[in-house]
Amino acid sequence: MNTLRLTPQDAPQAADIIAQGGLVAFPTETVYGLGANGLDPAAVAAIFAAKGRPQDNPLILHIPSAGHLERYCQNIPPAAYALARRFWPGPLTMILPRREVVPDVVTAGLDTVGMRCPNHPAALELLELCQLPVAAPSANTSGRPSPTTAQAVLEDMDGKIRAVVDGGPCQVGVESTIVDLTVSPPRLLRPGGVTLEELREAIGPVEVDEAVLRLMSTDEKPRAPGMKYRHYAPKAPVTVVRGDPAATARYIAQHLAPGVGVICFEDYVNLYPGCPLRSLGPQGDRAEQARRLFEALRWFDTQGGVAAIYAQSPDSDGLGLAVTNRLNKAAGFHIIDL
Numbered sequence: 502m503n504t505l506r507l508t509p510q511d512a513p514q515a516a517d518i519i520a521q522g523g524l525v526a527f528p529t530e531t532v533y534g535l536g537a538n539g540l541d542p543a544a545v546a547a548i549f550a551a552k553g554r555p556q557d558n559p560l561i562l563h564i565p566s567a568g569h570l571e572r573y574c575q576n577i578p579p580a581a582y583a584l585a586r587r588f589w590p591g592p593l594t595m596i597l598p599r600r601e602v603v604p605d606v607v608t609a610g611l612d613t614v615g616m617r618c619p620n621h622p623a624a625l626e627l628l629e630l631c632q633l634p635v636a637a638p639s640a641n642t643s644g645r646p647s648p649t650t651a652q653a654v655l656e657d658m659d660g661k662i663r664a665v666v667d668g669g670p671c672q673v674g675v676e677s678t679i680v681d682l683t684v685s686p687p688r689l690l691r692p693g694g695v696t697l698e699e700l701r702e703a704i705g706p707v708e709v710d711e712a713v714l715r716l717m718s719t720d721e722k723p724r725a726p727g728m729k730y731r732h733y734a735p736k737a738p739v740t741v742v743r744g745d746p747a748a749t750a751r752y753i754a755q756h757l758a759p760g761v762g763v764i765c766f767e768d769y770v771n772l773y774p775g776c777p778l779r780s781l782g783p784q785g786d787r788a789e790q791a792r793r794l795f796e797a798l799r800w801f802d803t804q805g806g807v808a809a810i811y812a813q814s815p816d817s818d819g820l821g822l823a824v825t826n827r828l829n830k831a832a833g834f835h836i837i838d839l
C-alpha cells in the first residue's frame with residue numbers, strides 16, 4: 502500500500518478515508534494517533550494488525566467535543582463533565598461505562614470505554630468532518646516509543662496505512678492522562694499531559710494505580726491493560742538513575758564505557774564527550790523533557806553500536822510523573838536510586 506502524505510488542509514480527504522474504513526495517522530497535542538472508524542469492527546481490527554497490538558489491549562475513542570459523550574457512554578458521573586469543562590479539548594482520557602454501540606473489538610470486551618477530545622486543530626477538524634468516534638491508539642508499532650512527528654509515524658507505518666496527516670511535532674510529547682471514573686475515588690491509570698495535581702484540584706481525591714509506579718508481573722491484571730506490556734523500549738537496555746541531578750550526572754559519567762549511550766539534562770552534556778547522547782532539555786523544564794523523550798528513545802535505535810543506555814530522571818512532580826513513568830517503563834523499571 503502506498504501511504505499518502507497529507508497536510509492539515511487535506512482534512513476532507515483524510516475524513517473520507519476513515520469513513521471508508523481506512524487507517525489514517527493524524528497529529529494530536531500528545532502524540533500521533535492511528536485512526537479508524539470506531540464503529541466499524543473491521544477497520545478497528547486493521548489498527549491492531551498494523552501495530553501488531555495484542556487483542557486484549559483496548560483502544561480509546563476520539564470525539565470533537567464533550568457533547569458527543571452520551572452517544573457512546575452511559576451513567577456518566579458529574580466529575581466527567583467537570584473534567585471535560587476544565588481540560589477538554591486537551592490531554593485527558595476518561596474511562597466511562599460504554600454503550601452497546603461501541604464494538605467489543607474497541608474495548609477488548611470491557612464494559613468501559615476510554616474517551617478523549619484532543620486539543621489539536623487538525624485533529625479537531627478531522628473529528629468534526631468524520632462525525633464518527635475515531636478509535637486511535639498511538640501510531641507506533643506495538644512496544645516502540647509513541648511517534649511525536651509524522652516522520653516517526655512513517656518509520657513504523659509506511660506502507661501499512663492509507664495516509665498520514667503531517668501537523669508538525671506534537672506539543673505535549675507524551676500520551677494523554679488516563680483517569681478511570683467508574684471507580685470511587687477516581688483512579689489515575691496513566692500519567693500524562695494533565696497532571697495528578699490538576700486532576701485533584703478539579704475533582705478532589707484521585708488514587709494512583711499501582712501500575713503507574715511499579716512493574717506489573719505477567720500474571721497480574723492491571724486496570725489499563727496496556728500498562729502490563731513492555732513499552733517505549735529502545736533495543737539497548739535502559740538504566741534510569743534517580744536522585745539529585747548533579748549526583749546522577751556524575752554517576753553516569755563514572756560508568757561510561759564504549760557502547761554506552763546517555764540521556765541527560767542539557768545542563769550536563771559536557772560531562773559525556775564523544776558519547777551517543779540525547780539531551781532532554783534543561784533539568785527544570787519538564788514540559789521540554791516530555792516533548793523530547795520519545796524522539797530521544799527512538800534515536801538510539803538509529804545509531805549502531807549502542808549496547809546500553811543510562812538516563813537521568815526528573816522527580817515526579819507535575820509533568821515529571823508522566824516523564825518518569827515512560828522512562829521507567831522504557832527501562833523495564835531498572836532503576837538505580839542514589
Ligand code: TXA
Pocket residue numbers: 529531532533534535558559560561594596608611613614615617619637638639640675676677678679690724725726727728
Ligand atoms: O494521547 C493519547 O492518549 C494517544 C493519542 C493518539 O490520543 N493515544 C494513546 O492510545 O495513547 P494508546 O492505545 O496507545 O493507549 C491507550 C491506553 C492503553 O494503555 C489501554 O490499555 C488503555 O488506554 N485503555 C483503553 N481503554 C481502556 C479501558 N476501557 N479501561 C482501561 N484502560 C483502557
Ligand code: MG
Pocket residue numbers: 638639647
Ligand atoms: Mg500506545
